[in-house]
Amino acid sequence: MKNKVSTLSRIPFFSDLTQDQFGEIEKISVLRTFDKGEVVFFEGDDSTGLFVVLDGLVKVFKFSAEGKEQILHVFGPGEPVGEVSVFSGQQFPANAEAIAKSKLLFVPRAAFVDLIAAHPPIALNMLAVLSKRLRQFAVQVEHLSLKDVPGRLAAYLLYLADEQGKEDRVSLNISKGQLASLLGTVPETLSRAFARMANNKLIEVKARSIRLLDRVGLEELAESGKHGE
Amino acid sequence: MKNKVSTLSRIPFFSDLTQDQFGEIEKISVLRTFDKGEVVFFEGDDSTGLFVVLDGLVKVFKFSAEGKEQILHVFGPGEPVGEVSVFSGQQFPANAEAIAKSKLLFVPRAAFVDLIAAHPPIALNMLAVLSKRLRQFAVQVEHLSLKDVPGRLAAYLLYLADEQGKEDRVSLNISKGQLASLLGTVPETLSRAFARMANNKLIEVKARSIRLLDRVGLEELAESGKHGE
DNA sequence: AGCTTTCCTTGACTTAAGTCAAAAAGGGGG
DNA sequence: CCCCCTTTTTGACTTAAGTCAAGGAAAGCT
Numbered sequence: 001m002k003n004k005v006s007t008l009s010r011i012p013f014f015s016d017l018t019q020d021q022f023g024e025i026e027k028i029s030v031l032r033t034f035d036k037g038e039v040v041f042f043e044g045d046d047s048t049g050l051f052v053v054l055d056g057l058v059k060v061f062k063f064s065a066e067g068k069e070q071i072l073h074v075f076g077p078g079e080p081v082g083e084v085s086v087f088s089g090q091q092f093p094a095n096a097e098a099i100a101k102s103k104l105l106f107v108p109r110a111a112f113v114d115l116i117a118a119h120p121p122i123a124l125n126m127l128a129v130l131s132k133r134l135r136q137f138a139v140q141v142e143h144l145s146l147k148d149v150p151g152r153l154a155a156y157l158l159y160l161a162d163e164q165g166k167e168d169r170v171s172l173n174i175s176k177g178q179l180a181s182l183l184g185t186v187p188e189t190l191s192r193a194f195a196r197m198a199n200n201k202l203i204e205v206k207a208r209s210i211r212l213l214d215r216v217g218l219e220e221l222a223e224s225g226k227h228g229e
Numbered sequence: 230m231k232n233k234v235s236t237l238s239r240i241p242f243f244s245d246l247t248q249d250q251f252g253e254i255e256k257i258s259v260l261r262t263f264d265k266g267e268v269v270f271f272e273g274d275d276s277t278g279l280f281v282v283l284d285g286l287v288k289v290f291k292f293s294a295e296g297k298e299q300i301l302h303v304f305g306p307g308e309p310v311g312e313v314s315v316f317s318g319q320q321f322p323a324n325a326e327a328i329a330k331s332k333l334l335f336v337p338r339a340a341f342v343d344l345i346a347a348h349p350p351i352a353l354n355m356l357a358v359l360s361k362r363l364r365q366f367a368v369q370v371e372h373l374s375l376k377d378v379p380g381r382l383a384a385y386l387l388y389l390a391d392e393q394g395k396e397d398r399v400s401l402n403i404s405k406g407q408l409a410s411l412l413g414t415v416p417e418t419l420s421r422a423f424a425r426m427a428n429n430k431l432i433e434v435k436a437r438s439i440r441l442l443d444r445v446g447l448e449e450l451a452e453s454g455k456h457g458e
Numbered sequence: 459a460g461c462t463t464t465c466c467t468t469g470a471c472t473t474a475a476g477t478c479a480a481a482a483a484g485g486g487g488g
Numbered sequence: 489c490c491c492c493c494t495t496t497t498t499g500a501c502t503t504a505a506g507t508c509a510a511g512g513a514a515a516g517c518t
Contacts, residue, residue, distance in 0.1 A: 062367070064375035064454035072367055087353070088360035093367050116353070123352035124316070124345070130359040131317035137366035138291070138301055138322050144373040145413040146293035148504065177465065184374040189505055191467050207514080225293035226476080226504080377474065406495065418475055420497050436484080455474080455506080 007054055008105075011078045013129055014052075016121060028111035034058075034098035040081070043095045047085035049108040053077050056102020057173065060094050061181065071182040073136070074099070074174060080129060086112060099174065144184045148226045150193045152183045155222035157203065161212060168215070172208040197221075236283055237334075240307040242358055245350060257340035263287075263327035269310070272324045276314035278337040282306050285331020286402065289323050290410065300411040302365070303328070303403060309358060315341060328403065373413045377455045379422045381412045384451035386432065390441060397444070401437040426450075 008014050008022050017025070031054075034040060040051060040058055051058075053075050060081065061071045072094055075081050085092050086109050098104075116123045143152045156179070160170040172179060180190040197203045202218055204211040212218060237243050237251050246254075260283075263269060269280060269287055280287070282304050289310065290300045301323055304310050314321050315338050327333075345352045372381045385408070389399040401408060409419040426432050431447055433440040441447060 062371040062375065064371075065452050066454040066456065068375055068454060070371055070374040072370055084360045084363050086360075087356040088364065093364045113353070116356075117349045120346045120349060120352060123349060123356065124342070126356060127316040127345075127352065127359065130356065130363060131313045131315075133363060134313045134359060134366065135317065135322045137363065137370065140370050141301055141366065141373065141413075142291040142293075142299055144370065145299040146291065146297055175465070184370075186506065187466065188468085188507085192505090195467080223294050225295040225297060227295065404495070415476065416496065417477085417498085421475090424497080 011052060013078065013080055013125055014122075016125070017119075021115075021119060021122070024115060025107065028115070029105050029107045032104050032106050034102045034104060036098055036100050038098050040096035040098060040104065041092045043092055045092050047082060047090050047092050047109065049106055050083040050086050050112060051081045051096075051104040051106055053079050053081060054103040054105055056098055056104075057100045058096055058102060058104070059099050059174075059178065060096045062094050068186075069181045070184060071178065072140075073133075074178075074182065076173070083126070083129070099178065146225050147222075149183065149185050149189055150197065151222055151224055151226075152185075153190065153193050153197070154202070154218045156183060157210060157212060158215075158218055158222055168212045170210050170212065172210070175208075240281060242281070242307065242309055242354055243351075245354070246348075250344075250348060250351070253344060254336065257344070258334045258336045261333050261335050263331045263333060265327060265329050267327050269325035269327060269333065270321045272321055274321050276311060276319050276321050276338065278335055279312040279315050279341060280310045280325075280333040280335055282308050282310060283332040283334055285327055285333075286329045287325055287331060287333070288328050288403075288407065289325045291323050297415075298410045299413060300407065301369075302362075303407075303411065305402070312355070312359070328407065375454050376451075378412065378414050378418055379426065380451055380453055380455075381414075382419065382422050382426070383431070383447045385412060386439060386441060387444075387447055387451055397441045399439050399441065401439070404437075 008025060009017075014022070014025065029052075032051075034056070041047075043062065055077055058075045058081055059071050060073045060075065061069050063069055081096055081104070082092060116126060143155060147155065157170055160172070161167065164170055174182070176190060176194075177187045180187045183190065185193075194203075194205055197218075198205055200217070202212075202214045202221070204213055237254060238246075243251070243254065258281075261280075263285070270276075272291065284306055287304045287310055288300050289302045289304065290298050292298055310325055310333070311321060345355060372384060376384065386399060389401070390396065393399055403411070405419060405423075406416045409416045412419065414422075423432075423434055426447075427434055429446070431441075431443045431450070433442055
């Protein structure tokens with residue numbers, strides 16, 4: 001892996017490390033690849049370390065007793081996965097699976113803890129990462145509890161537009177079925193929500209590419225709660 | 230405040246600090262008291278630091294456009310509140326309000342960050358705290374999405390029993406209305422869930438004191454998803 | 459290209475849980 | 489101990505969103 005270090009330096013989470021520190025991480029970490037559909041870890045597995053996505057996409061999710069899936073988060077390049085069980089408990093609190101062919105860097109637990117203990121800036125970076133994730137969870141709880149499915153979808157599309165820096169065109173990086181699971185619903189309901197929003201001229205859907213026709217309308221939909229004004 | 234240090238030493242989060250470090254925290258922190266119903270901070274307020282609950286109860290919550298409330302967490306003695314915006318962003322992501330007369334320790338942001346940067350063990354403690362909270366959020370998302378109200382209630386009662394170390398008797402520390410908001414429902418629905426569980430001889434409710442009559446039945450209810458087996 | 463599999467959509471039906479409204483408990487303070 | 493105020497419960501009704509089932513559209517393989 002000749003350019004693992006240069007890859008590392010592009011990961012925001014490791015961004016302000018010195019050359020030496022990159023070397024340390026490189027020494028203690030292992031590159032692993034996962035095919036689409038391959039499990040990275042199961043809920044309840046003992047955690048031996050964390051992963052950093054170098055390439056690809058990984059979903060973290062829970063199952064209900066009946067087999068319905070709720071995606072907690074989809075992680076892309078540069079994001080750490082499974083770090084929670086490095087710092088508390090030792091079992092993974094959810095399942096993780098690659099949803100595209102992915103390259104992940106595996107960093108063993110003890111070595112990572114040592115690294116953090118020795119380098120306060122890394123600790124602060126990690127605190128920032130966890131804090132950001134807590135914010136995202138707070139939003140997810142808020143949306144599940146206080147917004148209806150169309151509202152959650154509108155909010156997600158606006159979030160994507162922001163994320164992708166596009167004004168009026170976004171492209172989904174996951175299938176609609178997976179999006180349904182991320183938004184806490186089922187494909188049928190999501191499909192109907194898309195259809196209704198298209199009817200109301202809020203959006204135009206072409207497969208995974210969506211044109212936002214009426215930002216204001218979308219914002220209203222996203223703001224409104226379970227029983228729209 | 231003569232015994233602030235001794236209070237601090239009983240806070241798990243600060244538990245393995247040295248005497249000197251307690252002194253440092255004491256120097257940089259301020260004691261504040263809040264009456265029941267008083268706001269600690271609003272969502273969107275600029276964060277100037279974090280709070281640690283010494284005494285009382287604080288709820289952290291979001292509002293929907295229509296005014297429905299979703300409680301994200303209820304914090305009791307020993308728990309830090311508002312730490313997320315210390316490490317990422319600078320605005321509070323949710324509202325906080327005392328739901329009982331409370332004593333909170335306010336720790337200014339910059340001083341706390343310095344403290345953490347200087348003392349890796351504190352950083353690791355903080356990482357553990359945030360990780361634990363992430364786990365709790367993951368559970369909350371899972372429950373909101375995958376369990377019905379009776380299931381969420383049963384899971385909560387079992388969690389409380391565990392928390393309180395009692396086998397078959399738990400006492401609610403918040404009102405049923407607040408519990409409804411914590412479980413992502415409304416008082417009417419929660420009340421009906423309690424009534425049905427009592428009818429089915431799973432529990433016996435006397436105001437805020439609840440006797441668990443059938444642990445196995447409760448566990449089944451808590452495990453089952455939105456459409457019981 | 460053609461075949462197969464997976465993904466997405468649509469229709470008809472069911473139901474958990476919300477709303478509104480009003481009555482019944484419960485809990486301090488005077 | 490009684491009154492006021494908040495909390496909780498119950499009843500009747502409505503609806504968002506789930507289920508089941510079937511058809512269509514894409515996507516991947518050889």
